[in-house]
Amino acid sequence: xxxxxxxxxxxxxxxxxxxxxxxxxxxxxxxxxxxxxxxxxxxxxxxxxxxxxxxxxxxxxxxxxxxxxxxxxxxxxxxxxxxxxxxxxxxxxxxxxxxxxxxxxxxxxxxxxxxxxxxxxxxxxxxxxxxxxxxxxxxxxxxxxxxxxxxxxxxxxxxxxxxxxxxxxxxxxxxxxxxxxxxxxxxxxxxxxxxxxxxxxxxxxxxxxx
Amino acid sequence: xxxxxxxxxxxxxxxxxxxxxxxxxxxxxxxxxxxxxxxxxxxxxxxxxxxxxxxxxxxxxxxxxxxxxxxxxxxxxxxxxxxxxxxxxxxxxxxxxxxxxxxxxxxxxxxxxxxxxxxxxxxxxxxxxxxxxxxxxxxxxxxxxxxxxxxxxxxxxxxxxxxxxxxxxxxxxxxxxxxxxxxxxxxxxxxxxxxxxxxxxxxxxxxxxx
Amino acid sequence: xxxxxxxxxxxxxxxxxxxxxxxxxxxxxxxxxxxxxxxxxxxxxxxxxxxxxxxxxxxxxxxxxxxxxxxxxxxxxxxxxxxxxxxxxxxxxxxxxxxxxxxxxxxxxxxxxxxxxxxxxxxxxxxxxxxxxxxxxxxxxxxxxxxxxxxxxxxxxxxxxxxxxxxxxxxxxxxxxxxxxxxxxxxxxxxxxxxxxxxxxxxxxxxxxx
Numbered sequence: 001x002x003x004x005x006x007x008x009x010x011x012x013x014x015x016x017x018x019x020x021x022x023x024x025x026x027x028x029x030x031x032x033x034x035x036x037x038x039x040x041x042x043x044x045x046x047x048x049x050x051x052x053x054x055x056x057x058x059x060x061x062x063x064x065x066x067x068x069x070x071x072x073x074x075x076x077x078x079x080x081x082x083x084x085x086x087x088x089x090x091x092x093x094x095x096x097x098x099x100x101x102x103x104x105x106x107x108x109x110x111x112x113x114x115x116x117x118x119x120x121x122x123x124x125x126x127x128x129x130x131x132x133x134x135x136x137x138x139x140x141x142x143x144x145x146x147x148x149x150x151x152x153x154x155x156x157x158x159x160x161x162x163x164x165x166x167x168x169x170x171x172x173x174x175x176x177x178x179x180x181x182x183x184x185x186x187x188x189x190x191x192x193x194x195x196x197x198x199x200x201x202x203x204x205x206x207x208x209x210x
Numbered sequence: 211x212x213x214x215x216x217x218x219x220x221x222x223x224x225x226x227x228x229x230x231x232x233x234x235x236x237x238x239x240x241x242x243x244x245x246x247x248x249x250x251x252x253x254x255x256x257x258x259x260x261x262x263x264x265x266x267x268x269x270x271x272x273x274x275x276x277x278x279x280x281x282x283x284x285x286x287x288x289x290x291x292x293x294x295x296x297x298x299x300x301x302x303x304x305x306x307x308x309x310x311x312x313x314x315x316x317x318x319x320x321x322x323x324x325x326x327x328x329x330x331x332x333x334x335x336x337x338x339x340x341x342x343x344x345x346x347x348x349x350x351x352x353x354x355x356x357x358x359x360x361x362x363x364x365x366x367x368x369x370x371x372x373x374x375x376x377x378x379x380x381x382x383x384x385x386x387x388x389x390x391x392x393x394x395x396x397x398x399x400x401x402x403x404x405x406x407x408x409x410x411x412x413x414x415x416x417x418x419x420x
Numbered sequence: 421x422x423x424x425x426x427x428x429x430x431x432x433x434x435x436x437x438x439x440x441x442x443x444x445x446x447x448x449x450x451x452x453x454x455x456x457x458x459x460x461x462x463x464x465x466x467x468x469x470x471x472x473x474x475x476x477x478x479x480x481x482x483x484x485x486x487x488x489x490x491x492x493x494x495x496x497x498x499x500x501x502x503x504x505x506x507x508x509x510x511x512x513x514x515x516x517x518x519x520x521x522x523x524x525x526x527x528x529x530x531x532x533x534x535x536x537x538x539x540x541x542x543x544x545x546x547x548x549x550x551x552x553x554x555x556x557x558x559x560x561x562x563x564x565x566x567x568x569x570x571x572x573x574x575x576x577x578x579x580x581x582x583x584x585x586x587x588x589x590x591x592x593x594x595x596x597x598x599x600x601x602x603x604x605x606x607x608x609x610x611x612x613x614x615x616x617x618x619x620x621x622x623x624x625x626x627x628x629x630x
Contacts, residue, residue: 187399189607379591397609
């Protein structure tokens with residue numbers, strides 16, 4: 001990442017994972033802020049990092065990572081700190097990830113976790129999570145504020161829209177296009193294009209109807 | 211691991227995998243013992259390590275790893291060498307695994323293989339196998355003598371009981387609780403709690419009835 | 421690999437992946453040749469490596485990797501450069517793969533990608549792809565010109581025939597035998613022997629009939 005000091009917004013399970021891997025790679029996390037700060041039961045620290053306030057308490061002008069596995073919450077955190085607290089979004093690319101040096105772009109606010117592979121010419125949008133052990137192959141695009149979960153496998157030349165969730169252990173074959181707002185459940189196998197937002201499950205993927 | 215010399219009890223396929231990765235990381239495996247030692251057809255060595263006897267021949271007071279992919283056999287081996295041979299159980303955590311330094315516990319007799327990820331505050335019981343490429347996320351607990359197979363993905367805040375088997379390539383989503391004695395077949399996707407021992411298969415997991 | 425300079429035959433998505441990981445590990449790729457070279461729209465370079473001609477233009481006597489994810493095409497490329505251009509097939513084993521030093525064989529023309537695990541006594545035939553993040557466990561055999569896709573999991577003592585395709589995220593349990601010419605779709609879970617060529621899908625695998 002561009003700098004070695006960062007503030008994390010969010011204090012849930014995903015934030016703990018993120019802070020753990022960053023600290024273990026020598027990145028200094030100076031403080032955590034969370035919207036539940038005023039709850040008396042709320043933890044005062046996350047892995048030895050102090051929780052210093054709510055979202056409106058984030059110091060002006062910091063470099064921030066919004067940390068939540070929930071796409072809507074993460075986007076809300078990111079937009080708030082940029083818009084109201086004049087912060088800039090950091091990015092994190094683990095030293096234990098294998099990221100091609102050929103034409104890959106990872107936009108601000110995104111995190112690439114350990115044991116991830118990102119192939120040549122892959123493009124990862126703003127505020128994404130590429131979580132532990134995920135594979136994002138050559139020429140694949142991930143839209144803004146999407147979450148690619150642990151152990152998922154995305155083949156080459158896939159296009160995933162904005163605000164998508166690809167569940168743990170899911171697989172997407174090559175050249176598939178997925179529109180925005182799609183929730184792909186854990187273990188789902190996607191073998192053809194998805195053109196409507198919604199929840200998809202199964203092998204092969206089918207739309208879940210209520 | 212605490213010491214660099216270890217005796218392995220068991221000489222099957224899983225023992226060969228374990229000895230291979232330990233030796234390739236510089237750990238000295240001094241001898242193998244196996245219950246089939248008296249069979250005339252039995253191999254006299256495993257990857258250049260001599261097989262020196264049956265279980266009752268394990269020298270008193272050694273540091274031992276019980277090596278079998280079968281939970282019941284591995285537990286039996288471990289209890290025998292501790293109870294009858296006054297040995298202590300070693301543990302093995304691969305240098306090629308990524309284990310959080312934050313609040314993780316790995317109890318005696320357990321092995322964490324290469325390419326594994328273990329997140330913050332995860333707890334792994336006695337005599338477990340966390341096999342190659344498995345992901346065990348933050349705050350997840352694995353009960354004693356369970357086997358988490360190759361390429362499986364276990365999300366955060368999962369609780370797995372004692373003597374469970376999670377098959378190759380299986381996926382368990384976050385916050386699921388699984389009781390003891392559960393066999394989850396390869397490729398199964400668990401999305402809700404399991405409260406009865408038995409065998410579970412499919413996407414999503416269902417109990418297999420005879 | 422035995423030498424640090426190699427010519428790649430093929431210029432598609434898989435070739436780009438291969439060239440990316442080889443160059444990032446310091447291997448010199450001197451030129452690319454592709455059967456579509458005479459197409460005026462064809463790219464003149466792949467990741468800064470010049471495309472110098474068609475298959476019949478490959479210089480005599482080079483060390484060559486045939487790069488295509490399609491088994492038939494990759495075999496055709498390999499046989500042509502060996503037979504007509506008197507080349508020898510190189511092999512590539514990523515520095516970021518974990519390959520047991522105990523009894524593993526990887527035959528000429530094969531590529532072992534980053535984040536792969538290959539266990540003791542595994543044997544990989546001629547012209548295979550063991551793609552990113554795949555696990556090939558102890559004592560498993562992979563036949564010539566087979567492709568083991570990204571994120572797939574193959575347990576111990578499995579036998580896979582020649583010209584097989586194991587799709588992304590697929591799982592094969594231990595001791596299964598699969599004959600030649602089998603196509604296993606992405607995400608498929610194989611739990612018993614396959615004795616007839618064809619396409620297999622699902623959890624557990626069933627033969628796909630038209």
